[in-house]
Amino acid sequence: MPVCSECGSLFFVGGVKAGSRKFCSERCAEKGKALLVADAIDPADIQRIATSFFDRACPICGKENGGVDIQRDHRLISAIVVQTFQNRRLICCRSCALKAQFGTLGLTSVLGWWSIRGIFMTPIWLGWNAIEIGKTLRRKPSRELSELLARETAESLLANAKITESQ
Ligand SMILES: [Zn+2]
Numbered sequence: 001m002p003v004c005s006e007c008g009s010l011f012f013v014g015g016v017k018a019g020s021r022k023f024c025s026e027r028c029a030e031k032g033k034a035l036l037v038a039d040a041i042d043p044a045d046i047q048r049i050a051t052s053f054f055d056r057a058c059p060i061c062g063k064e065n066g067g068v069d070i071q072r073d074h075r076l077i078s079a080i081v082v083q084t085f086q087n088r089r090l091i092c093c094r095s096c097a098l099k100a101q102f103g104t105l106g107l108t109s110v111l112g113w114w115s116i117r118g119i120f121m122t123p124i125w126l127g128w129n130a131i132e133i134g135k136t137l138r139r140k141p142s143r144e145l146s147e148l149l150a151r152e153t154a155e156s157l158l159a160n161a162k163i164t165e166s167q
């Protein structure tokens with residue numbers, strides 16, 4: 001079953017094919033043009049862009065060469081019948097991310113359990129955060145970061161092309 005490259009949804013029939021990408025609708029195909037441009041950028045260029053992003057100053061602590069990347073954590077707080085979830089996405093360095101992730105791990109391990117569902121969910125959430133911590137320890141830019149930067153580069157190329165066209 002094809003997955004839309006733009007919105008990530010599954011679709012059964014129809015869709016639009018463009019290059020190596022498939023889109024669920026004309027609207028997604030239009031929005032996804034940047035992806036096709038991104039696919040055409042030399043991977044060595046993307047790698048260079050991702051590495052310089054990875055080594056730049058952290059937007060939180062300002063330290064350089066700390067491994068700035070997309071970092072995530074997942075909080076779970078339970079209170080008898082309600083659960084509160086919070087999935088966070090941070091762009092920051094390794095040490096800022098670890099501080100946030102260990103904070104979340106501690107918080108979830110203390111406050112996750114206090115409902116029936118929480119008893120089952122807490123171990124899963126703790127494991128999930130442990131996986132995120134493992135990812136944060138990487139020494140190379142993540143694939144997700146490279147893809148994001150490739151798309152941003154493509155979008156600025158498209159925007160520049162539009163300006164040139166209208167001149
Ligand atoms: Zn779509």
Ligand SMILES: [Zn+2]
Binds near residue numbers: 060062095
């Ligand atoms: Zn930092």
